[in-house]
Structures are given as C-alpha cells and as structure tokens.
Amino acid sequence: xxxxxxxxxxxxxxxxxxxxxxxxxxxxxxxxxxxxxxxxxxxxxxxxxxxxxxxxxxxxxxxxxxxxxxxxxxxxxxxxxxxxxxxxxxxxxxxxxxxxxxxxxxxxxxxxxxxxxxxxxxxxxxxxxxxxxxxxxxxxxxxxxxxxxxxxxxxxxxxxxxxxxxxxxxxxxxxxxxxxxxxxxxxxxxxxxxxxxxxxxxxxxxxxxxxxxxxxxxxxxxxxxxxxxxxxxxxxxxxxxxxxxxxxxxxxxxxxxxxxxxxxxxxxxxxxxxxxxxxxxxxxxxxxxxxxxxxxxxxxxxxxxxxxxxxxxxxxxxxxxxxxxxxxxxxxxxxxxxxxxxxxxxxxxxxxxxxxxxxxxxxxxxxxxxxxxxxxxxxxxxxxxxxxxxxxxxxxxxxxxxxxxxxxxxxxxxxxxxxxxxxxxxxxxxxxxxxxxxxxxxxxxxxxxxxxxxxxxxxxxxxxxxxxxxxxxxxxxxxxxxxxxxxxxxxxxxxxxxxxxxxxxxxxxxxxxxxxxxxxxxxxxxxxxxxxxxxxxxxxxxxxxxxxxxxxxxxx
Amino acid sequence: xxxxxxxxxxxxxxxxxxxxxxxxxxxxxxxxxxxxxxxxxxxxxxxxxxxxxxxxxxxxxxxxxxxxxxxxxxxxxxxxxxxxxxxxxxxxxxxxxxxxxxxxxxxxxxxxxxxxxxxxxxxxxxxxxxxxxxxxxxxxxxxxxxxxxxxxxxxxxxxxxxxxxxxxxxxxxxxxxxxxxxxxxxxxxxxxxxxxxxxxxxxxxxxxxxxxxxxxxxxxxxxxxxxxxxxxxxxxxxxxxxxxxxxxxxxxxxxxxxxxxxxxxxxxxxxxxxxxxxxxxxxxxxxxxxxxxxxxxxxxxxxxxxxxxxxxxxxxxxxxxxxxxxxx
Numbered sequence: 001x002x003x004x005x006x007x008x009x010x011x012x013x014x015x016x017x018x019x020x021x022x023x024x025x026x027x028x029x030x031x032x033x034x035x036x037x038x039x040x041x042x043x044x045x046x047x048x049x050x051x052x053x054x055x056x057x058x059x060x061x062x063x064x065x066x067x068x069x070x071x072x073x074x075x076x077x078x079x080x081x082x083x084x085x086x087x088x089x090x091x092x093x094x095x096x097x098x099x100x101x102x103x104x105x106x107x108x109x110x111x112x113x114x115x116x117x118x119x120x121x122x123x124x125x126x127x128x129x130x131x132x133x134x135x136x137x138x139x140x141x142x143x144x145x146x147x148x149x150x151x152x153x154x155x156x157x158x159x160x161x162x163x164x165x166x167x168x169x170x171x172x173x174x175x176x177x178x179x180x181x182x183x184x185x186x187x188x189x190x191x192x193x194x195x196x197x198x199x200x201x202x203x204x205x206x207x208x209x210x211x212x213x214x215x216x217x218x219x220x221x222x223x224x225x226x227x228x229x230x231x232x233x234x235x236x237x238x239x240x241x242x243x244x245x246x247x248x249x250x251x252x253x254x255x256x257x258x259x260x261x262x263x264x265x266x267x268x269x270x271x272x273x274x275x276x277x278x279x280x281x282x283x284x285x286x287x288x289x290x291x292x293x294x295x296x297x298x299x300x301x302x303x304x305x306x307x308x309x310x311x312x313x314x315x316x317x318x319x320x321x322x323x324x325x326x327x328x329x330x331x332x333x334x335x336x337x338x339x340x341x342x343x344x345x346x347x348x349x350x351x352x353x354x355x356x357x358x359x360x361x362x363x364x365x366x367x368x369x370x371x372x373x374x375x376x377x378x379x380x381x382x383x384x385x386x387x388x389x390x391x392x393x394x395x396x397x398x399x400x401x402x403x404x405x406x407x408x409x410x411x412x413x414x415x416x417x418x419x420x421x422x423x424x425x426x427x428x429x430x431x432x433x434x435x436x437x438x439x440x441x442x443x444x445x446x447x448x449x450x451x452x453x454x455x456x457x458x459x460x461x462x463x464x465x466x467x468x469x470x471x472x473x474x475x476x477x478x479x480x481x482x483x484x485x486x487x488x489x490x491x492x493x494x495x496x497x498x499x500x501x502x503x504x505x506x507x508x509x510x511x512x513x514x515x516x517x518x519x520x521x522x523x524x525x526x527x528x529x530x531x532x533x534x535x536x537x538x539x540x541x542x543x544x545x546x547x548x549x550x551x552x553x554x555x556x
Numbered sequence: 557x558x559x560x561x562x563x564x565x566x567x568x569x570x571x572x573x574x575x576x577x578x579x580x581x582x583x584x585x586x587x588x589x590x591x592x593x594x595x596x597x598x599x600x601x602x603x604x605x606x607x608x609x610x611x612x613x614x615x616x617x618x619x620x621x622x623x624x625x626x627x628x629x630x631x632x633x634x635x636x637x638x639x640x641x642x643x644x645x646x647x648x649x650x651x652x653x654x655x656x657x658x659x660x661x662x663x664x665x666x667x668x669x670x671x672x673x674x675x676x677x678x679x680x681x682x683x684x685x686x687x688x689x690x691x692x693x694x695x696x697x698x699x700x701x702x703x704x705x706x707x708x709x710x711x712x713x714x715x716x717x718x719x720x721x722x723x724x725x726x727x728x729x730x731x732x733x734x735x736x737x738x739x740x741x742x743x744x745x746x747x748x749x750x751x752x753x754x755x756x757x758x759x760x761x762x763x764x765x766x767x768x769x770x771x772x773x774x775x776x777x778x779x780x781x782x783x784x785x786x787x788x789x790x791x792x793x794x795x796x797x798x799x800x801x802x803x804x805x806x807x808x809x810x811x812x813x814x815x816x817x818x819x820x821x822x823x824x825x826x827x828x829x830x831x832x833x834x835x836x837x838x839x840x841x842x843x844x845x846x847x848x849x850x851x852x853x854x855x856x857x858x859x860x861x862x863x864x865x866x867x868x869x870x871x872x873x874x875x876x877x878x879x880x881x882x883x884x
Contacts, residue, residue, distance in 0.1 A: 055838075058642045066594055138609040147600025197613075198643040217644075217652065218830035219725065242725070245834070246825045248708060249724050252716055256723060423588025423843050426596045444599040451601055462601040551729070 043235040043524055043543035048551040050240045051539075052250050052262040056218050057241070059201040061191075062184035063134050066144045072533055073221050073241055076540070077118075078184035078206030081109060081128070082177065083536035086528045088445040090177050091536065094123060094185055094207060104172025104484060106156065107180075111163045114230040117187045118204075118211040125159035130188035132157060132167065140196055147451075148179040148444075172482045174489060175446030209234050209540060219243055235524075235543035240551070251517070254282060257550055260519040261532075266396070269515040270328040283518040288341065288511055289531040290443040292334050293400075295388070295507040296465040301435045303384060308366040310504040313386070314352045315359035316407040317509060326396050326403075327512055334508035336497040337449045341529055343486065344447035344493035349501045360411045370412050377412035385414040389428065389437040392421045397438065400509075430459040432467065438509075445529055447493060448481045453500065468505035521548035564867055568860045575856040576631075576849070580624050583840075583848050590614060590640035590843045614640055627849060636853075637846035641839075646850045649835070654817060654854070656726065657824075657831035661816040663747060664754035672762025673805070677793055679763065680770040692764075699760040707753045707826045714749060722746050724828040750827040754820060758812075765808050769801035776800075803873060810866030814859040818851075 053069040062074045083093040095109035115123040135142045136152055156168025169176060190205045204212045209231070210223040221241040225233060242259055244250045250262040255278065264272075264284075273284040297304045297313075304310060323331045335352070338345040363369075368377040368384050376383040390401045398419060405415040420428070428434045441452075451462050454477050455469035473496060480492040500506075514531050524542045528535040591610055595602060611617045615626060630637055636646035675691075682688040715723040722728065727742050734742055773779065774797050782796045817832065824834040832851060839847040 066597070138603070138605040139613070141606060141610055141613075143594050143602050143606060143610075144597075144600070146606055147602060150600075150603065198638070201642055201644070217649075219828075240729075242828075244724060244828050246724075246828065249711070249826055249828060252711060252723055256716065256719070258723060420587075421841055423592045423841065424586065427588040427592045430592065430595060439596075442597070442599070448599075451599055457601060460604065460607075463596055465596075 041524075043541070044546050045235050045543075046237045046546070046552075047235070047544040047549045048238040048240060049236050049522065049542060049544060050242060050259045050551050052244050052253070052259045053221075053241045054243075054245055054250075054263070056243045057215065057221055060204040060212065060215065060221075061196070061200040062206070063131065063140060063142045063145065063186065064197055064200075069241075072539075073223070074184060074204070074206075075208070075533065075538070076210040076223055076239060077204045077208045077212060078186075079115070079208050081180035081183045081185065084178065084181050084445065084528075084530075084534070085536060086526065088178070088529050088535060090181065093181070093536070094128075095180075098177070100177065100484075104174075104176065104482065105153075105169050107167045107169075107177070108160075109165050109167070109180075111165065112230065113163055115207050116228065116230050117190075117207050118226060119187070119190070120228070121187060121189065122162075123185060123187070123207050124162050125165040126162075127185050127188050128165045128167075128183075129157055129159050130192065131183060131186045134186065134191070134196065135183070145182050148182060151176075172484070173448075174481055174484055174486075175444070175448050178444075178446055210239065213238075234537070234540040254517050254519060257281070257519060260522050260544075260551075261525075262517055264515040264517050266327055266330060266512075266515065268517075269330065273515075281520050283520050283522070283525075285516040285518060285525075285527065285532075286330060286513050287527045287531060288332070288339065288513050290339055290342075290445060290529060291440055292339060292443075292511040293438065293440045293509045294334070295436055295438050295509065296429070297505060297507070298432060298435050298437075298465070299467045299469075299505060300432060303382075303386070304435065306366050307503055308362045309368070309384075310507070311352075312359040312362040312366070312411070313408065313413065314504050314507040315355045315362070316404060316411065316413070317352070317507065318354045318403060318407055319351065319510065320354065322400060322403065322510055326399055327510070330515065331510040331512040334511055336501050336508055337453065337506070338447050338493065338497060339443065339511055342447045343490050344497070346494035346497035348494075349497050352501075352504075352507070354407075356407065356411050363411065363413075368412075375409075375412060376414050383414060384412065385416065387416045387418055387435045389425050389434055390417055390419045391425055391439055392419045401438065429465050432459060437465065448477070449496070450477050450481055452506070453477060453496075466505035468503070470499065470503060473499055473503075521545065521550070560871060561868070564864055568864055572853075572856060572860055576628065576853060577624065579849060579852045579856075580627065581620075583843070583845055584620060584623075586843070588843050589616060590845060591616070593842045627846075631849075631853060636850040639839075639847050640844045641842050641847075646846045649847065650832070650850050650854065653830060653832045653835050656829060657818070657833065658816055660747060660750055660754065660823075660829060660831065663751045664758060665812060665816060667751065667755045668758035668762050672759040673766045675759075676763040676766030677770055677798060680767045680774060680797075681789055681793055683771060683774065695760040695764050699757050699764075701756065703753050703757065703820070704822050704826060706756065707749070707823060710749045710752060711826075721748050724826075726829060746827075750823050750829055753823050753827075762808070766801065766805060769804040770797050773797045773800045803870065806866050806869050806873065810862040813862035813865075814855050817858055818855050 051072070053072060055067065055069050057070050057073055058067050059065050059070055060074060060077065062078050065071060065074060079094045081093050081095045082090040085091045092112070094111055094115055096112045097110045099108045101108060109128070111123060111125060111128070117123060132149070132152060133154060134140050135145055135149055136154060151169045151171040151173065153168035153170045157166065159165050185207060187205050191200060202215045202217070209226060209229045211226050213222040213224045215221045220243060222238065224238050225236065244253060244259070247265050247268070250259065251264060251268050253259045254262050269284065269286065272278060297310050299305055319333045323329060323333065332340065333351040335349045336346065363377055367379045370377045372378065376385070378384065388401055388404070390397050398417070401417040405417060408415045425437065429437050451457050452464055453468055453473055454462070454464060455474050456462070457464040458467050459465060476492050476496045480489050480496070483489045483492065516532060518525055521544050522542055523545065525532060526541070528538070533539055591607055615623055618626070627637065634647060636650070638644060639646055639649060679688050679691040711723060714721045722745060726746050727739070731739060731742055770793070779792060779796055782792050821833040821837045823829065824831045835847065836851050839851070
C-alpha cells in the first residue's frame with residue numbers, strides 16, 4: 001500500500017507538472033462552433049440562463065438588501081422608479097415621466113398606468129409613498145439606501161392620485177434623481193403585513209419582468225419571466241442564479257458550460273484570455289467600473305498631519321509596477337477622488353510620480369532626517385513609523401503593501417503591515433484608531449464626494465476616514481452637490497480635484513478593471529459605467545440562440 | 557460505576573458552561589460587531605438613528621452578562637435566536653446545514669477508518685522492514701498534502717478533463733424529477749470528490765494511530781508467547797494484538813466524532829457543499845454572534861458526549877479505569 005500511495009502521489013505530481021504544458025487539450029463539453037446565422041442581432045425568445053453569484057442571497061427585500069448579489073437578483077424582480085441607460089442617464093422605469101419643481105425640492109412622478117405587480121395588482125402612487133416611508137424608517141434597517149434619501153421630507157410626500165406621486169426634499173441635490181434608480185417599489189398590501197426585516201427575505205413580489213420561482217438557501221435562486229409583464233418582455237424565459245463562492249470552481253464551471261457568466265480573477269484572466277482553447281466557448285470581457293483603491297491617512301496622527309509627509313509617502317508608490325506586476329496591465333493610475341470616465345475628473349491633474357529622491361527631499365524639508373544612523377528617519381527623537389491596515393482575503397492587497405514597504409524603506413520610512421478582516425479593520429478605522437489603511441471603494445454614478453471629504457462627515461457620522469477638514473473643499477462640495485447645471489458642477493469638481501491631489505488626505509492609487517467570462521452562447525451582453533449590471537437593459541437584454549440552449553435539455 | 561457516571565456527567569455540564577462563557581466572551585472581544593460589517597462599504601453613510609435601532613433590535617445595547625443570560629435562557633429551550641445577517645432562526649439554519657456536513661464527513665470517516673486501520677495493522681506487522689518505513693513516509697506525505705490543492709487536482713482529473721463527476725453542488729438541476737434511486741445515485745456522484753478530499757488525510761491519521769497502538773502491544777511478552785505457540789501472523793495481529801490496541805483507538809474515536817459535524821471550510825467552499833464549515837467561516841466574518849454561538853455549542857456538546865462515551869467505553873474495556881470506584 002505504501003508503494004501504491006507513493007505512486008498516487010507521484011502521479012498527482014506528474015499531472016500537476018504536465019498541466020501547464022498541455023493547454024491545448026479540449027475540455028469535454030466545449031460546444032460546437034456557434035451557428036453563424038445566430039449572430040444576427042435579433043434576440044431569440046426563450047431559454048434558460050445560468051448566472052453565478054459569489055455568495056448566497058441574504059435577502060430579496062430590495063429595501064433592506066446590502067449585498068451586490070442580492071441586487072443582481074432583485075434587478076429582475078422589481079422595477080425602480082427610474083432606470084439608468086447605458087450612459088447612466090435616467091430613463092423611464094416605473095415612472096413614465098417626471099418634473100423637478102421648487103429648484104429640486106419637489107419631484108413629481110407620473111407612474112406607468114399599465115404597471116402591475118407579480119400578483120396582478122396595479123402599481124399605485126400609494127405604493128411609492130409606502131416604499132419611501134419604509135426606506136426612511138430607522139427600524140427597517142435600509143442601511144444602503146437611507147443615506148441616499150437623507151433629505152427626504154415625508155410631510156410633503158404624497159400620492160396625488162393613483163398614478164401621480166409628489167416627493168418632497170428638505171434640500172436639493174443634483175444626484176437625487178438618479179438615486180431613484182435604487183427605489184424598488186414594493187406593493188403595500190404585501191409588505192405592510194408581518195415583520196419587514198424578517199419575513200421578506202426569501203419571498204418577493206415586485207413589478208419587474210420576472211417572478212420568483214424558488215429560493216434554495218445556500219444553493220440557488222430560480223426566477224421565471226412574467227408572461228403578463230407590462231412592458232416589453234425580455235427574451236430569456238428563465239434565469240438561475242447558482243451560488244459558487246470559489247473563484248477556481250466558478251472558472252471551471254464556466255469552461256464546462258455549467259454556468260453562463262462569472263467574474264474572473266486577474267490571474268485566470270491573464271492565463272486564459274488568449275488561450276485558443278476557449279476561442280469558441282468563452283467571451284472574455286474587461287472594463288472599468290466605478291470603483292477604485294486608495295490609502296486613507298489619518299490626519300489626526302501628528303506625523304501624518306503635515307501634507308509634505310503625505311506627499312512624500314505617496315511618491316513611494318511604484319504605480320507602474322503595481323499596474324504591470326500585480327494587475328498584469330489591467331489597471332490604471334488614479335489622480336484624485338473621481339474615476340477617469342467621470343465628468344468630474346480633471347485630466348490636467350497629474351498622477352503622483354514614483355520619485356524616491358523627491359520624496360526624500362520633501363521629508364528632509366519637513367524635518368525628517370536619520371539623525372541616529374539606524375536607517376529610519378526621525379524628527380524630535382521619534383522615528384517615522386507608520387502602520388498600514390490591509391484587508392485580509394486578497395493576496396494582491398498584501399503584495400501591494402509589501403511593495404510599498406520595500407520602497408518606503410529605501411527613504412527611511414518604516415511601514416508596518418497589519419492584515420485585518422473587514423470588521424476588525426472598519427472598527428479601528430471608524431474609531432479613528434489607525435494611521436493608514438488601504439482599501440477599495442465602490443462609487444455611485446454621481447461623483448459627489450461629500451461622504452469622504454466633507455469635514456462634517458468624519459466617523460462615526462460619515463466616511464471621511466482621513467478626518468480631512470478644508471473649508472474651501474467644504475464650500476465647493478456643498479455648492480456642487482446642489483448645483484443642477486452640470487457644466488458649473490464640472491468646474492467646481494475640477495477645482496476640488498486639484499486641491500485634494502495637492503493635500504493628499506487620501507492617496508488614490510489605481511482603478512482595477514473588472515474581468516468577466518461569458519459563455520459564447522450568451523448574446524446581447526453590453527457594458528456600461530456600472531459594468532454588465534445595474535443599468536437598463538443590461539442583463540435584461542441578454543439572450544441565447546435557440547440551438548445553443550444547453551440548460552434547457554435536462555429536466556427543465 | 558454509577559457514581560463514576562454521575563461525576564463524569566457533572567464535569568461535562570460544567571465544562572459546557574465554561575465553553576459557552578469563554579466563546580461568548582471571545583467573540584464579543586474581537587473587534588467589530590454585527591453592525592460594523594455593514595459600515596464603510598458604500599457611497600452613503602448610515603445615519604446614527606438606524607445604527608441605534610439595529611443595536612436595540614439585536615440587543616447589542618445591553619450589558620454583556622445580560623446578553624449572555626438571554627442567550628443561555630434561549631438555548632436551554634433550543635432557541636438560539638436569529639442570525640444577525642438574514643434574521644432567520646439560527647436553529648433552522650443550523651439544522652439545514654448540519655446534515656449536509658454530516659453526510660460528507662460520515663462517508664469520509666467510514667472510508668478512512670475501514671482502510672486506515674487495516675493498513676496500520678499491516679504496516680505494524682512489517683515492523684522494521686523497508687516497506688514499513690516507506691509506508692510511514694507515505695502517510696506523512698498524505699497527511700501533509702494541502703486539501704485545496706488535492707481538490708483542484710481531482711477536479712481537473714475527473715470533472716474537467718473527463719466529464720465523469722459533477723464539479724460542484726450537492727445535486728444536479730434535475731434532482732427533484734429523479735426517482736428515489738436516481739436521487740441517491742446523483743447525490744453519491746456529487747459526494748465522490750469532496751469525500752476523497754476529506755478522506756486521504758484522515759486515512760493517514762487512522763493508519764498511523766492504529767499502527768503505533770498495535771506496535772506497542774506487539775512488543776509485549778504474550779504476543780511472543782502467542783507466536784511461540786505457533787499462531788499465524790494474521791491471527792496474532794487480529795485476535796491478540798488488535799483487541800488490546802483498542803483503547804487508544806477509542807480515544808481517537810472520541811476525537812473524530814465532533815469532527816463529523818464541524819465541516820471543512822476549504823472543501824465546502826471549493827465544492828460549494830452547503831455545510832457547516834462555510835457557515836461558520838462566514839458567520840465569524842460577519843460577526844453573526846448567534847450563529848457562531850450555536851455552532852460552537854453543537855461542536856462542544858458533541859465533543860463532550862464523545863469524550864463521555866469514550867470514558868464509559870474505557871471503563872467497560874479496562875477494569876483498571878473503574879478501580880477508582882472500588883477504593884472509595
């Protein structure tokens with residue numbers, strides 16, 4: 001038996017060696033060449049799509065939901081007040097039309113008169129009022145969306161008639177209209193009964209094009225198209241969401257054809273996206289979405305209060321190596337709080353150069369020199385030591401920290417890395433009990449940076465983790481967020497971008513592109529600033545040619 | 557014997573209470589709580605009123621001893637509260653995942669024990685020879701192989717290169733429409749790879765453990781006597797050596813039983829097996845106190861029962877253990 005187990009190990013080892021040498025071997029389930037005719041742009045009705053979600057759905061209640069995976073399912077089951085088109089501009093959703101009155105303090109929406117919920121009842125203006133009340137009620141725990149409606153004035157919010165609703169706000173916000181994209185209207189007669197936070201996690205009654213068939217916790221969610229849908233029906237008859245938490249398993253499932261789409265890790269993308277083996281089966285996509293990575297510096301730390309020190313530390317980041325070596329060229333450098341695709345992005349602000357000599361000079365000017373010859377610069381007898389918090393669970397994040405550590409060491413700065421799980425890290429950051437933290441951030445499609453830069457938004461109230469306070473920035477932010485004229489807003493944000501880049505309360509590092517693999521049988525998949533999802537039609541426009549419906553054969 | 561039992565059970569209850577207090581204190585002392593998990597994630601801040609309402613709802617505003625007593629009171633009636641994440645009853649969540657983990661681990665355990673023990677016996681009989689040393693190295697290698705790696709290799713071999721076994725999940729999409737037999741076959745097919753991944757390291761443990769237990773016995777005089785009287789190697793091993801080597805194996809059994817319920821994060825993640833391991837991991841990350849407590853209690857109770865059983869079996873198997881009773 002010892003011989004046998006040794007032989008088994010030897011076999012496994014051999015196999016592991018061979019694996020990379022024989023990439024051309026065909027997987028068993030690669031479908032035959034897609035029929036050329038099917039490429040013609042006309043969607044073909046019917047079929048089943050299998051999507052991957054990386055974690056189980058927590059709730060299907062769109063108001064209490066906080067996870068992006070919930071949102072991916074919810075987008076099929078509910079209709080928001082307004083949809084966002086591919087340019088992320090508002091277009092009719094549940095509301096056919098709208099007026100913005102009183103300088104942005106009152107919104108009047110006309111609902112689509114044909115709109116019905118999945119139980120057949122018509123959508124009424126009173127349902128919209130009910131939904132907004134639920135969002136605004138602290139006991140609903142609408143954690144993600146309540147912040148978007150902080151100025152809602154319920155006293156001036158009312159159903160004018162069955163199809164007209166007026167919604168009041170205490171302050172005008174330029175971004176308010178697009179925030180209605182997150183208001184998924186609930187039927188009052190269903191969601192007013194029972195416990196709002198507990199009873200609607202595995203059920204859903206919405207006005208969207210699909211209805212819930214089954215939620216199997218930990219495994220899958222199945223939805224089916226409503227044949228009585230009140231708008232133009234989407235092509236796919238059925239969508240199955242499979243929970244697959246492991247990236248490697250998801251990639252294997254995609255290449256076997258078990259699933260139709262998955263996010264890909266940078267590693268898989270780099271290794272496989274040009275592999276001819278998948279030329280006929282996998283459609284590799286790469287695009288930028290509204291998220292970026294940054295370092296927050298705690299300005300209440302005396303060593304970091306000096307802007308020259310922050311600038312010097314930022315100049316230690318080897319941005320080009322980060323992009324090339326950690327992300328294989330699939331990321332781009334950031335210069336401020338806005339992504340390069342945003343109207344708020346000021347292209348004249350340069351990305352901070354990786355310049356150790358310059359950094360050293362800045363530190364010397366700021367009074368940091370190695371006076372005792374121990375290799376670490378010091379000032380008033382204290383060495384320049386900084387602890388950087390990194391979020392656990394991401395190898396690239398750690399590699400970034402190590403690269404930065406190496407660069408800083410060259411100019412006598414001692415960077416200590418603390419890898420913490422998300423909750424521990426956030427707890428320390430929210431308590432101001434940290435010096436520097438590296439993390440990623442998802443933006444809305446409105447660039448308003450109030451939450452991370454305004455001095456009123458320091459923790460625990462907001463997310464100005466840097467404790468940044470600059471009166472000019474405060475003024476610009478307040479003015480810009482209620483400015484309805486986009487060109488004037490743009491000018492304000494361009495100015496803000498310059499100031500923040502000079503102040504460096506945060507060092508915005510890179511924007512990493514999203515990588516996806518779609519099965520070649522999926523057609524009509526397009527990308528917006530949000531990526532594949534969260535816009536209209538987005539995944540509602542996907543379809544599968546009739547001769548390639550692999551998921552419809554077995555027992556469906 | 558009765559006082560021995562009563563004493564054992566009393567100890568078990570005290571140990572149980574100690575474990576729950578320790579776990580409760582430990583998870584509450586880890587930075588972050590069920591609410592911090594939701595902070596700092598998006599563009600909009602969460603208003604303090606909402607956080608306060610949430611704290612009240614989850615009783616996080618009460619002093620810790622009061623929270624513990626609330627938990628203890630509930631758990632006596634098997635009410636472990638609700639998950640802080642999806643607000644389902646913790647009992648339902650745990651009862652939903654436990655059988656899945658149990659199925660997987662029971663198969664792995666049976667396979668590992670039924671192969672590992674004979675292998676161990678065999679290699680004990682080869683004591684001092686080259687085959688014995690090689691097998692020892694083999695066990696060590698087997699035990700050291702990281703399971704995520706083995707799992708990926710198995711997937712490459714059996715799911716990707718040849719389509720013999722399913723890649724992930726617990727059953728196929730057409731499972732509900734299959735007959736009784738079909739469902740069984742389908743489930744077994746889904747179990748093959750995860751069970752193999754779970755088995756190989758356990759097998760090595762069983763083999764090594766039973767080998768060392770038997771090797772100990774084999775050096776005793778009565779084995780030499782048995783050999784001298786002309787009994788065959790197999791008979792000596794099974795009838796004389798193995799029986800007397802049972803005691804350490806009982807200990808091992810006591811250690812393995814709780815493991816049957818405490819799933820493996822890695823295996824469950826790779827094969828998307830909806831079990832306790834993944835639940836434990838995610839609950840810790842989300843600081844889902846009620847779920848973490850419930851799972852800890854289940855594991856603790858099982859460990860206690862198993863060691864209690866082991867103690868009782870000891871007493872039956874070995875009169876010397878009972879001796880304490882006679883001298884009192």
